[in-house]
Amino acid sequence: MAEFDVDLFVIGGGSGGVRAARIAAGHGARVMIAEEYRMGGTCVIRGCVPKKLLVYASHIHHEIEDAATFDWPTLIANKDKEIARLEAAYTANVEKSGARIVKTRAVFEDAHSLRLGTGETIKSKYVLIATGGAPNHGAAIPGIEHVISSNEVFHLKSLPKRILIQGGGYIALEFACIFAGFGCDVTLVYRGENILRGFDEDVRIHVRSEIEKEGITVLTGCTVSKVDKHGNEFTSHLSNGSSIASDQVMFAIGRHPNVANLGLEKADVAINPRNGGIAVDNFSRTSVPNIYAIGDVTHRLNLTPVAIREGHAFADTVFGKRTVEVDHAEIPTAVFSQPEVGTVGLTEAQGRAQFSHVDIYKSDFKPMKATMSGRDTRILMKLVVDATTDRVVGCHIVGDGAAEMVQLLGIAVKMKATKADFDATMALHPTAAEELVTMRTPSARHVRQAAE
Numbered sequence: 008m009a010e011f012d013v014d015l016f017v018i019g020g021g022s023g024g025v026r027a028a029r030i031a032a033g034h035g036a037r038v039m040i041a042e043e044y045r046m047g048g049t050c051v052i053r054g055c056v057p058k059k060l061l062v063y064a065s066h067i068h069h070e071i072e073d074a075a076t077f078d079w080p081t082l083i084a085n086k087d088k089e090i091a092r093l094e095a096a097y098t099a100n101v102e103k104s105g106a107r108i109v110k111t112r113a114v115f116e117d118a119h120s121l122r123l124g125t126g127e128t129i130k131s132k133y134v135l136i137a138t139g140g141a142p143n144h145g146a147a148i149p150g151i152e153h154v155i156s157s158n159e160v161f162h163l164k165s166l167p168k169r170i171l172i173q174g175g176g177y178i179a180l181e182f183a184c185i186f187a188g189f190g191c192d193v194t195l196v197y198r199g200e201n202i203l204r205g206f207d208e209d210v211r212i213h214v215r216s217e218i219e220k221e222g223i224t225v226l227t228g229c230t231v232s233k234v235d236k237h238g239n240e241f242t243s244h245l246s247n248g249s250s251i252a253s254d255q256v257m258f259a260i261g262r263h264p265n266v267a268n269l270g271l272e273k274a275d276v277a278i279n280p281r282n283g284g285i286a287v288d289n290f291s292r293t294s295v296p297n298i299y300a301i302g303d304v305t306h307r308l309n310l311t312p313v314a315i316r317e318g319h320a321f322a323d324t325v326f327g328k329r330t331v332e333v334d335h336a337e338i339p340t341a342v343f344s345q346p347e348v349g350t351v352g353l354t355e356a357q358g359r360a361q362f363s364h365v366d367i368y369k370s371d372f373k374p375m376k377a378t379m380s381g382r383d384t385r386i387l388m389k390l391v392v393d394a395t396t397d398r399v400v401g402c403h404i405v406g407d408g409a410a411e412m413v414q415l416l417g418i419a420v421k422m423k424a425t426k427a428d429f430d431a432t433m434a435l436h437p438t439a440a441e442e443l444v445t446m447r448t449p450s451a452r453h454v455r456q457a458a459e
């Protein structure tokens with residue numbers, strides 16, 4: 008056994024790496040895990056968790072609209088305290104499992120050897136690459152050095168009065184809503200024709216209309232081509248010839264897998280040419296038999312629970328004598344915009360491409376809460392049904408509580424519930440979610456013609 012220093016070397020102490028290290032150690036493996044920044048990774052340090060804390064804070068602020076009691080530096084300090092607590096909990100849990108943490112960067116020297124930032128070389132039987140991803144900077148436009156990404160946004164010293172955000176994905180949208188909730192003047196700039204590419208078309212239209220009602224300016228079909236700085240103010244020049252002044256400019260234009268400068272070529276690990284991530288099979292095995300990769304670095308579905316499942320499955324398969332494959336179908340996801348989006352399964356377009364007969368059930372209504380305040384907001388609920396089998400293959404909700412609702416709906420969809428099962432479920436009154444079990448008549452029936 009002296010051939011190897013450890014059985015498993017994990018590169019990256021994020022959601023996926025930490026889970027894999029703990030489970031493998033629990034199966035009796037000698038595990039070492041390297042983290043070059045902070046234990047917990049993107050989700051805990053600069054992703055889901057701090058974002059959700061800001062979402063909550065901006066909701067409260069929006070609801071009570073009492074700017075006098077609100078102090079940005081205090082909010083950021085409280086957020087940092089909570090993140091530090093979670094980081095310590097992640098560290099303690101890994102150590103408790105018996106895995107050893109090395110707080111340094113690790114890169115390949117060959118398929119079994121890792122060079123640490125300390126200069127030490129570790130020989131490992133298996134290696135797990137769990138290095139995650141990082142924000143894209145986009146084209147090197149003049150003034151790009153003035154632009155922040157989601158990494159820096161969590162550390163702003165003060166709340167900008169005006170912010171321009173470029174991007175149309177969930178991160179851009181979430182931050183647009185966070186800042187709008189705090190009363191900032193927000194402009195969202197996106198190159199495509201509408202925000203939230205990949206989501207159901209009705210969801211995209213509904214969300215845009217809702218955030219515009221909240222006062223967010225959405226400019227589509229253009230990009231930022233130059234950013235000038237004068238004192239503390241920025242001017243963003245757009246491709247449509249206009250320019251916008253703001254106190255902060257943020258780009259959230261996608262993320263790329265962290266594959267650079269890892270020494271992958273020395274270990275012969277292949278990259279997936281379709282997405283730039285590490286190429287893996289259904290068991291997260293790379294082109295090299297003793298090297299596996301999980302989470303965002305594989306660029307499959309970049310979500311925390313997915314990285315955790317993949318890490319767990321890897322550890323069970325390789326060290327637990329139990330072959331586990333992760334099912335990537337019907338994964339519920341949310342956008343924590345205001346209002347929220349929750350979605351599971353197929354969009355209408357995907358359903359119609361996949362099935363010959365598709366029924367759409369749709370409801371667009373004013374939530375009860377808003378009838379008293381008079382707030383101009385509407386909820387969207389939509390079901391996509393394979394009319395041949397009656398199976399509900401897609402659920403889409405835009406409105407308060409959508410994420411919580413869709414987590415539960417995800418169980419029904421995963422269990423292959425039919426529309427008849429939804430109909431047989433008694434409504435819980437008065438709720439918004441009761442609409443999901445009371446939609447009786449399809450708003451559209453699509454039958455694919457033979458020639459289509």
Ligand SMILES: Cc1cc2nc3c(=O)[nH]c(=O)nc-3n(C[C@H](O)[C@H](O)[C@H](O)COP(=O)(O)OP(=O)(O)OC[C@H]3O[C@@H](n4cnc5c(N)ncnc54)[C@H](O)[C@@H]3O)c2cc1C
Pocket residue numbers: 018019020021022023024041042043044045046047048049050051053054055056058111112113114137138139140157178265269301302303304308309310311312314
């Ligand atoms: C702003 C934002 C909001 C998000 N919100 C959500 C959400 O609401 N829900 C959700 O499910 N997902 C969300 N995500 C995505 C989620 O954070 C990721 O999918 C998840 O963190 C991926 O986990 P991972 O283990 O693959 O990588 P990561 O968590 O990114 O961890 C990788 C770790 O590896 C370290 N590392 C990299 N290279 C090396 C090296 N050579 N040596 C040592 N260490 C190294 C990094 O420092 C990092 O800590 C969000 C992401 C962002 C950016």
